[in-house]
Amino acid sequence: MAPPTRLFVGDASAPIALARWGEPASGRPPVLLLHGTGFVAEVWTEVAEALAVDYTVYALDRRGHGLSHKPSADRFHFQDFAEDLCRVVDQLDLHDIYGIGHSAGATDLLLAAKLLPGRFARLFVMEPTVMDPHAPRSEGLSAMSEASVQGALRRRAEFESAEVLFQRLRTAPAFAPWTEPSLWAYVHHGFERLGDGRVRLHCTPEIESALLLPIFQAMEQIYTCDTRGNPFAWLSDIDCPVCIATAEQSSPVYQEMAARAAALMPHASRWTFDGVGHCVAQEAPELLLQALRAFSTQAD
Numbered sequence: 001m002a003p004p005t006r007l008f009v010g011d012a013s014a015p016i017a018l019a020r021w022g023e024p025a026s027g028r029p030p031v032l033l034l035h036g037t038g039f040v041a042e043v044w045t046e047v048a049e050a051l052a053v054d055y056t057v058y059a060l061d062r063r064g065h066g067l068s069h070k071p072s073a074d075r076f077h078f079q080d081f082a083e084d085l086c087r088v089v090d091q092l093d094l095h096d097i098y099g100i101g102h103s104a105g106a107t108d109l110l111l112a113a114k115l116l117p118g119r120f121a122r123l124f125v126m127e128p129t130v131m132d133p134h135a136p137r138s139e140g141l142s143a144m145s146e147a148s149v150q151g152a153l154r155r156r157a158e159f160e161s162a163e164v165l166f167q168r169l170r171t172a173p174a175f176a177p178w179t180e181p182s183l184w185a186y187v188h189h190g191f192e193r194l195g196d197g198r199v200r201l202h203c204t205p206e207i208e209s210a211l212l213l214p215i216f217q218a219m220e221q222i223y224t225c226d227t228r229g230n231p232f233a234w235l236s237d238i239d240c241p242v243c244i245a246t247a248e249q250s251s252p253v254y255q256e257m258a259a260r261a262a263a264l265m266p267h268a269s270r271w272t273f274d275g276v277g278h279c280v281a282q283e284a285p286e287l288l289l290q291a292l293r294a295f296s297t298q299a300d
Contacts (some may be wrong), residue, residue: 001049002041003060006067009091017041017067018086019059024092028284029121031098033059034085034105036279037211038203040066042185046285047100051098051292060088062105063222064207066189078104078129078218079231079232080110089119099123100292102281104215109204110242110261114234122241124271124295126288127254129217130261131218133232138222145216152209157201162187165199174279182282183220235264245271245296250278 004019019041031051034042041059048057062067063084064076065148071080074240089097097120099109106128113120141149159165166187169175175183191199203211217223218232225231242265246258262268271291276283 001052004045004048004057006122009088010069010084014069014071015067016063017061017090018088019048019061021048021057022055024056025031025177026056028054029096029098030092030094031057031100032085032089032094032109033057034099034101034108035059035065036103036105038065038190038208039104039186039214040190040202042189043182043282045135045185045279046179047288047292050285058088058092058094060085060105060201062108062193064211065203070204070207073206074226076109076211077214077226078107078223079106079225079228081105081128082115083113083232084117085109089116095119096121098292098296100127101128102126103278104129104211106270111231111238112230112236113238116240117237118213120240122243122295123238124243124245124260124292125270126245127247127250127258127278128244129215129262130235130259131221131223131230131232132260132263134229135224136221136230139220141213141216141222142220145220146254148217149209152212153205155201155205155208159191159199161173161197162191162193162199165191177277177283178279179282179285183298186282202246208234212240219257222237232264235261240297241298242268243271244268245273245280245291247273247276247278247280249276254278269295271295 004021008015009017009181025131044059051057101109273280
């Protein structure tokens with residue numbers, strides 16, 4: 001299949017970048033794909049190419065990632081991401097959307113579905129970041145989570161070449177299960193190519209640390225939001241079918257957050273991916289496609 005078309009939505013000073021597989025003129029219904037923290041639109045390539053047989057497929061670079069805008073550290077609240085997604089839906093005039101999201105990107109979809117009622121046909125959300133808004137805690141971030149947020153600042157941002165980077169990632173525990181096409185997609189699109197052949201992260205260590213802070217706060221039930229209030233109560237008002245998926249080999253906190261989501265959306269269905277970890281689309285794209293096909297045939 002031909003490479004996806006790149007397009008940009010929004011103001012030139014704060015663009016939202018997208019990859020598109022297929023042509024809107026085809027009349028095929030839209031799919032929207034939202035990646036997790038640290039990744040980029042093209043990590044969905046294997047899934048997107050398969051879906052493009054039946055859909056026009058769009059995948060976003062979420063703010064702070066890829067070719068999208070890189071705002072200040074205080075503009076990575078959950079509602080900020082949801083509002084970006086709403087701008088995309090409105091500007092492209094998308095309706096009857098099949099939304100498919102991973103981790104914090106799944107949260108974007110859930111919140112956008114509340115902000116744009118009637119625009120989404122169904123949502124398949126894999127291990128979304130979810131806080132129970134009815135049980136906030138007042139304690140500070142745990143030492144382990146604080147270490148993770150600060151540890152992102154020490155992440156290596158530049159590599160000698162794309163090939164060196166690929167080989168390094170190939171043996172890293174987080175990326176070792178990924179398919180080769182998914183890993184190359186991350187290398188080619190998650191990094192900027194410098195003039196001397198070196199490559200540098202689009203989502204810099206400083207941005208990743210800022211992204212992770214509200215995520216860990218939500219995990220630990222201490223997310224305090226901003227003046228707009230806590231958006232997680234919105235999940236109870238979503239008006240389309242939702243399937244909440246978890247992966248057998250993921251961290252227990254993802255199971256816990258999925259349970260929170262299910263409590264807020266009692267009519268949501270559940271799905272479990274056996275034998276894989278958190279990044280199902282990149283580890284076992286065919287398993288995800290089977291689940292997506294099954295969910296698309298369920299009655300509303």
